[in-house]
Amino acid sequence: MGIELLSFLKGKKKKQASNKGSGLMTLEPEKVPVYTPGLQADGTVVRLVSNRKIKKPYRVSGIDDVASKNNWKAWLYLAPVIILVTIFLLYPLINTIFISFTKNYNYTTGKYDGFTLENFGIILHMIPYKSSAGEAWETSFTSNAIPNTFIITFVTVPVSIFLALIISVALNSIKAFQRFLQTVFFLPYVTNSIAIGMVFSVLFDDAGLINYIFGLQHAGPNGGPMQWIYNTPTAIAMIPLCLFIVWNSIPFKILILLSGLQGIDKQYYQAAQIDAAPKWKVFGRITVPLLSPQILYLMITSFIGAFKEYNSIVSIFGKKGETMAGQKNMYTIVFYVYDNISANTSFAAAAAVFLFIIILVFTFIQFWASSKRVHY
Amino acid sequence: MSKTATATYIDFADVRVNKNLVLSITESSKTVDQIKSAEKVSHIIFTILTYAFIIALALIVIFPFYWMIITSLKTYNEITQENQTFFPSVVMWSNYVYVFQHFNFFVYMKNTIIVAIFSTIGTLLTTIFAAFAFSRLQFKGREALFMVFLATMMIPGEMMVISNYITVASFGWITSSTHTQTITEAYAAMIVPFWVSVFHIYLLRQNFKQIPNELYLAAKVDGKSDWSYLWKVMVPLAAPTLISISILKFMGTWNSYVWPNLVTELPQYRLISNGLRESSFQNADLGTIEYGYQMAASILVTVPLFLLFVFFRKYIMKGVGRAGIKG
Numbered sequence: 001m002g003i004e005l006l007s008f009l010k011g012k013k014k015k016q017a018s019n020k021g022s023g024l025m026t027l028e029p030e031k032v033p034v035y036t037p038g039l040q041a042d043g044t045v046v047r048l049v050s051n052r053k054i055k056k057p058y059r060v061s062g063i064d065d066v067a068s069k070n071n072w073k074a075w076l077y078l079a080p081v082i083i084l085v086t087i088f089l090l091y092p093l094i095n096t097i098f099i100s101f102t103k104n105y106n107y108t109t110g111k112y113d114g115f116t117l118e119n120f121g122i123i124l125h126m127i128p129y130k131s132s133a134g135e136a137w138e139t140s141f142t143s144n145a146i147p148n149t150f151i152i153t154f155v156t157v158p159v160s161i162f163l164a165l166i167i168s169v170a171l172n173s174i175k176a177f178q179r180f181l182q183t184v185f186f187l188p189y190v191t192n193s194i195a196i197g198m199v200f201s202v203l204f205d206d207a208g209l210i211n212y213i214f215g216l217q218h219a220g221p222n223g224g225p226m227q228w229i230y231n232t233p234t235a236i237a238m239i240p241l242c243l244f245i246v247w248n249s250i251p252f253k254i255l256i257l258l259s260g261l262q263g264i265d266k267q268y269y270q271a272a273q274i275d276a277a278p279k280w281k282v283f284g285r286i287t288v289p290l291l292s293p294q295i296l297y298l299m300i301t302s303f304i305g306a307f308k309e310y311n312s313i314v315s316i317f318g319k320k321g322e323t324m325a326g327q328k329n330m331y332t333i334v335f336y337v338y339d340n341i342s343a344n345t346s347f348a349a350a351a352a353v354f355l356f357i358i359i360l361v362f363t364f365i366q367f368w369a370s371s372k373r374v375h376y
Numbered sequence: 377m378s379k380t381a382t383a384t385y386i387d388f389a390d391v392r393v394n395k396n397l398v399l400s401i402t403e404s405s406k407t408v409d410q411i412k413s414a415e416k417v418s419h420i421i422f423t424i425l426t427y428a429f430i431i432a433l434a435l436i437v438i439f440p441f442y443w444m445i446i447t448s449l450k451t452y453n454e455i456t457q458e459n460q461t462f463f464p465s466v467v468m469w470s471n472y473v474y475v476f477q478h479f480n481f482f483v484y485m486k487n488t489i490i491v492a493i494f495s496t497i498g499t500l501l502t503t504i505f506a507a508f509a510f511s512r513l514q515f516k517g518r519e520a521l522f523m524v525f526l527a528t529m530m531i532p533g534e535m536m537v538i539s540n541y542i543t544v545a546s547f548g549w550i551t552s553s554t555h556t557q558t559i560t561e562a563y564a565a566m567i568v569p570f571w572v573s574v575f576h577i578y579l580l581r582q583n584f585k586q587i588p589n590e591l592y593l594a595a596k597v598d599g600k601s602d603w604s605y606l607w608k609v610m611v612p613l614a615a616p617t618l619i620s621i622s623i624l625k626f627m628g629t630w631n632s633y634v635w636p637n638l639v640t641e642l643p644q645y646r647l648i649s650n651g652l653r654e655s656s657f658q659n660a661d662l663g664t665i666e667y668g669y670q671m672a673a674s675i676l677v678t679v680p681l682f683l684l685f686v687f688f689r690k691y692i693m694k695g696v697g698r699a700g701i702k703g
Binding site for chain 2: 071073074075077078080081084085087088089090091092093096099107108110131141147167170173174181183184185186187188189190191192193195196198199200203205207208209210212215217246247250252255256259277304307309310314315318319333337338341345348349352353355359360363368
């Protein structure tokens with residue numbers, strides 16, 4: 001601080017104060033009386049001391065003083081992102097909620113017949129859908145989309161997290177070929193899900209490998225082969241679908257869990273070894289609790305992902321999302337949204353808002369439930 | 377305390393005690409060597425079991441890829457016969473010839489690459505600028521704005537699709553009663569909405585924040601502007617993250633199905649996933665799906681991603697794994 005005071009005494013202070021963003025601390029000039037250090041004429045001794053107020057700390061180091069304080073420049077850097085986020089993220093969010101409360105929204109003209117709460121009632125099968133052709137019930141949302149979405153979510157998420165946990169613990173415990181096997185388990189991540197979904201539909205075909213291996217070539221209706229994908233009830237078609245989703249979602253989970261495992265301090269395991277703790281106890285008492293942040297993260301992201309399942313259904317069952325013609329029996333909530341975008345925009349918006357609320361509720365439940373069990 | 381201690385400890389230096397003391401360590405009548413070798417055996421057995429488990433699962437994981445390859449090389453009759461074969465009896469390279477003739481692979485590939493390149497460039501630019509502003513520049517409401525950005529990651533993309541579709545239509549990029557979509561408009565509709573990725577901004581901001589302040593101060597001393605500091609120092613230093621972002625973006629475009637399907641009018645404007653799903657490869661006479669052709673097309677779609685993975689494995693796994701780091 002002596003340097004600043006000296007430079008002030010030499011009269012350079014003004015120049016520095018005007019030099020915006022140069023970063024050196026500023027002193028208010030009028031508060032520092034001008035003395036020449038040393039013995040004064042009246043006999044007092046003047047020493048170089050700072051009369052800086054203690055409340056205001058110096059800020060000569062660090063980025064704050066050097067960083068440009070030109071607000072408009074920062075906003076210029078942010079302008080493209082802000083514009084894009086507003087147009088393609090924030091506005092659509094509000095607009096979708098808005099559309100969900102309009103009647104017969106026309107997406108090409110933007111016209112609608114007033115506001116209503118009916119859309120939610122119609123898609124949730126509470127009130128009939130009135131049109132010029134008469135009354136009709138919208139059934140595919142409650143009878144197909146919601147149950148299918150929940151089945152997919154509550155089957156694939158626990159199964160895939162559990163499998164990923166076991167695989168990554170096993171991978172972490174071996175030495176030879178660890179990197180190689182890790183890469184193998186990552187492979188499903190770098191594939192086109194449409195292409196691999198088609199492979200699954202070949203595997204589960206009437207004349208496919210699954211029927212051949214498990215001897216199901218005469219287990220189907222009328223002594224024919226087992227039907228997994230075509231002309232089969234939803235419950236059976238869920239099996240190849242859930243297998244595919246689990247297969248497809250495991251690599252990401254293994255990657256996350258493995259990096260979490262490698263971050264665990266070895267001392268915990270050494271302590272357990274000294275106590276001769278059995279392996280399953282080590283897994284339950286050390287590994288899982290210490291991995292709980294990663295597991296929570298995976299729970300939340302994969303719940304959200306499973307609620308939005310769409311591509312996997314298209315890739316196995318085709319664009320219509322059904323195993324039986326006209327039944328729409330493999331619909332999920334997102335499938336319903338996409339299917340109705342142009343024909344019934346208001347319904348699609350209501351379904352999207354419904355999905356949004358479900359996801360929010362589930363995310364908060366998980367945060368709440370985990371607040372005591374996750375160890376950071 | 378010291379009194380009780382003297383009562384319990386054995387003074388080994390005491391000759392009288394030592395005479396009568398026999399120290400024997402036994403555990404269930406086994407010697408130390410026996411226990412050691414038993415532990416070794418159980419360790420070996422456990423390792424073998426672990427390897428067996430992992431290798432079995434790894435085989436299951438890669439099996440669909442294997443099946444895709446051999447099915448693409450089989451005849452139709454071999455694919456549908458009752459006894460499945462694990463290796464094609466006749467290797468049918470002609471399946472690929474057929475696919476190249478009937479599946480517009482190169483058209484879809486061209487569309488996908490164009491869309492991938494332009495959306496990646498756009499994303500990189502907006503991400504770099506925003507991450508720079510959030511990590512280096514000072515302005516009022518910086519943290520609040522960043523929190524708003526992070527909050528948008530919670531919103532499911534499906535919420536946006538409806539309105540984005542309407543927005544893109546209002547830009548005149550979609551076929552309407554008065555307008556027919558051109559290929560440039562189709563590209564624009566597939567590129568522009570994806571020019572921003574909050575997650576990538578977050579990722580790059582973290583990376584920029586790790587660059588020491590001293591570099592910035594040094595650049596300032598040398599009279600460099602923020603702009604040239606960003607491009608000459610920060611961007612080169614964050615190159616690994618930028619490569620990760622580019623590859624993940626490219627993979628995203630390669631796999632995107634829903635949006636291109638919604639906003640494009642003609643099949644030849646669409647991307648590779650759409651092309652694969654829409655090419656039915658149906659036998660004209662029987663109406664059955666020609667799985668051999670379908671699998672050959674699937675391989676063509678999968679191989680470029682695989683090559684990308686082979687060359688950029690480190691960046692891909694790092695970029696994906698970064699998502700799981702807490703904080």
